[in-house]
Each structure stands twice: as structure tokens, then as C-alpha cells.
Amino acid sequence: MSAASPSKFLATFWGTRGSISTPGSSTEKYGGNTPCVSVQHRDSRIILDAGTGIRPLGLEVGPELRAKAPSPQHILLSHTHWDHIQGLPFFEPAYIPGAELIIYGSPQKESFLEAILRGQMDINYFPVEMKELAASVTIREVGDQVISIGDVQIEIQEQVCHPGGSVRFRLEAEGKRIVYATDVELNAIFEPPEPSASMDRLATEYREFISGVDLLIADGQFTTEEYETRKGWGHTSIPLLLRVASEQGVKQLAVFHHDPERSDMLIDALWHEHAPEYRRGPSPMNVFWAREGMTVEI
Numbered sequence: 263m264s265a266a267s268p269s270k271f272l273a274t275f276w277g278t279r280g281s282i283s284t285p286g287s288s289t290e291k292y293g294g295n296t297p298c299v300s301v302q303h304r305d306s307r308i309i310l311d312a313g314t315g316i317r318p319l320g321l322e323v324g325p326e327l328r329a330k331a332p333s334p335q336h337i338l339l340s341h342t343h344w345d346h347i348q349g350l351p352f353f354e355p356a357y358i359p360g361a362e363l364i365i366y367g368s369p370q371k372e373s374f375l376e377a378i379l380r381g382q383m384d385i386n387y388f389p390v391e392m393k394e395l396a397a398s399v400t401i402r403e404v405g406d407q408v409i410s411i412g413d414v415q416i417e418i419q420e421q422v423c424h425p426g427g428s429v430r431f432r433l434e435a436e437g438k439r440i441v442y443a444t445d446v447e448l449n450a451i452f453e454p455p456e457p458s459a460s461m462d463r464l465a466t467e468y469r470e471f472i473s474g475v476d477l478l479i480a481d482g483q484f485t486t487e488e489y490e491t492r493k494g495w496g497h498t499s500i501p502l503l504l505r506v507a508s509e510q511g512v513k514q515l516a517v518f519h520h521d522p523e524r525s526d527m528l529i530d531a532l533w534h535e536h537a538p539e540y541r542r543g544p545s546p547m548n549v550f551w552a553r554e555g556m557t558v559e560i
């Protein structure tokens with residue numbers, strides 16, 4: 263990866279697919295790896311989720327980490343569903359002596375984050391156990407709070423409407439802000455079947471969290487029609503996401519966590535159907551469908 267120019271965020275998509283990886287010729291444009299986004303700011307690299315996309319990221323940064331005193335790799339997990347952690351055992355820096363992985367996740371789960379991550383490397387599932395990794399691994403459970411990595415302040419907020427829960431992150435440095443908010447069913451919050459004070463509160467929290475951000479990376483897994491038969495699955499319909507993001511003055515919106523059934527051709531069709539109306543007007547929003555390998559400079 264090229265070095266970040268001073269004071270810029272460089273957000274790179276390594277995995278954009280939701281639920282399960284989808285290799286094959288019909289997904290090669292937008293990619294088949296499950297969620298992983300790296301955000302570089304000065305010398306700090308912050309990794310959002312450890313889906314299968316973290317493997318190519320590790321292969322890219324591994325040689326650099328081997329060549330010099332390795333800097334800590336900060337990995338923020340939105341939650342521990344398979345599609346967000348499954349790449350972790352294949353992350354090259356985990357096998358570099360002297361490297362350091364610092365993994366952050368929510369404490370509000372039924373078992374400890376460390377037990378969950380160690381569990382997926384149990385000998386029954388994977389040949390190398392976590393304790394055998396060459397890198398040092400630190401696991402930090404973090405609640406609704408602000409953490410600092412380099413010059414980046416990161417705010418964390420629980421997202422309720424996803425089976426088992428998830429968290430979203432807002433990264434801020436030098437006045438620029440990126441929000442990563444995947445795996446949340448915004449339809450349950452913004453269009454509840456009946457009026458609900460708790461949903462109103464969640465809607466306000468979400469609006470405030472994304473308000474005016476430079477880049478929002480957000481769950482847009484379903485079309486309106488698909489959502490009708492997938493209520494309670496914990497994902498959002500595209501038109502609702504676009505409407506709320508636009509109302510909150512989001513500058514760029516990366517629709518993310520693509521449905522595994524979605525071919526490149528269908529994603530292109532969704533862009534043509536939805537993007538133009540949001541790219542016009544007095545405060546245009548640049549809407550795009552996140553594509554593996556793409557880097558956005560903020």
C-alpha cells in the first residue's frame with residue numbers, strides 16, 4: 263500500500279461481500295471477499311473487520327512488517343459473525359515474530375471476545391491455535407467510548423438491530439470523519455411497525471452519528487423487495503439507507519455488505535437505478551457500491 267499523504271484518510275476496501283464469500287466470474291468486479299476495510303492515516307493503519315478480505319490485506323502489508331520493526335495492527339470488529347472474523351487466522355502479520363495485533367470489540371456479548379476468537383482457532387476448526395501465533399495478540403473489549411489510535415479518535419456505538427448485536431465506528435482526524443456502520447437493520451429503526459420511543463431514540467442516535475460525515479460505509483444488503491421477506495435478518499434496504507444518509511448530509515456513501523446473490527451486473531443496475539438522483543441537487547451525495555481493491559481518499 264502506498265504511504266498516506268499527510269492529514270489524509272485512505273480507506274481501502276479488501277472485502278465488501280456480506281454473509282459468505284462469493285468467488286466466481288459474476289462477482290469479480292465488486293469482489294467476493296467478506297468485510298474488511300483498512301483506513302490509513304499518517305503512520306496508523308486501522309482495520310475494520312476481519313472477514314476473508316483481511317487475507318489479501320495481510321499479504322500486501324506482510325513484507326513491509328517483516329522488513330522493519332512492525333507497527334501494531336489495530337483491528338476493530340463490528341461483531342463476531344463469521345463473515346467478519348473468518349479471515350483472522352489467515353492474516354499474514356499474525357505469523358510475523360515481533361508483530362503486534364490489537365483487536366477491539368464489544369463487551370456486550372454472551373461470551374468474552376477472546377473466547378470467541380480463540381474458539382474459531384480451536385484445533386477442530388483450524389490447525390494453528392491462537393496461542394501458537396508468532397505475533398502478540400491483545401484483545402480489548404471496548405464499550406460506548408472514544409479510543410485513540412495515532413491521531414485518529416474513534417467513537418464506538420452499539421447497534422441493537424442485528425442478531426447478537428454489532429457496533430459502529432466513527433473515525434475522526436483533523437476535521438475529517440468516516441463512519442463504518444454495517445450489519446444493522448435500519449428499517450426496523452426508521453420504519454417500525456408501530457410507533458416506538460426506543461426506536462425513535464435509536465433513530466436519533468444513528469442520525470447524529472452519521473451527520474455530515476465525509477464517508478459512510480454502510481449496510482445496504484437488500485432491495486426493498488428482498489427486505490420484505492428478510493425482516494429480522496439484521497440488514498438494511500438500499501432506498502432507506504440512501505434516504506437517511508442524504509437527509510443527514512453524508513458526503514460520500516459506500517453501499518456495503520453486498521448480498522451473496524448479487525452479481526456485478528445487478529450491482530451496476532442498482533447504481534443506475536438509485537445513484538443519479540442523489541448525485542444531483544444543492545448538496546449532492548456521491549453514492550457508490552463498494553468495490554474490492556478500491557481506495558477512497560478523504
Ligand SMILES: [Zn+2]
Binds near residue numbers: 281345346
Ligand atoms: Zn455480516
Ligand SMILES: [Zn+2]
Binds near residue numbers: 496
Ligand atoms: Zn452479522
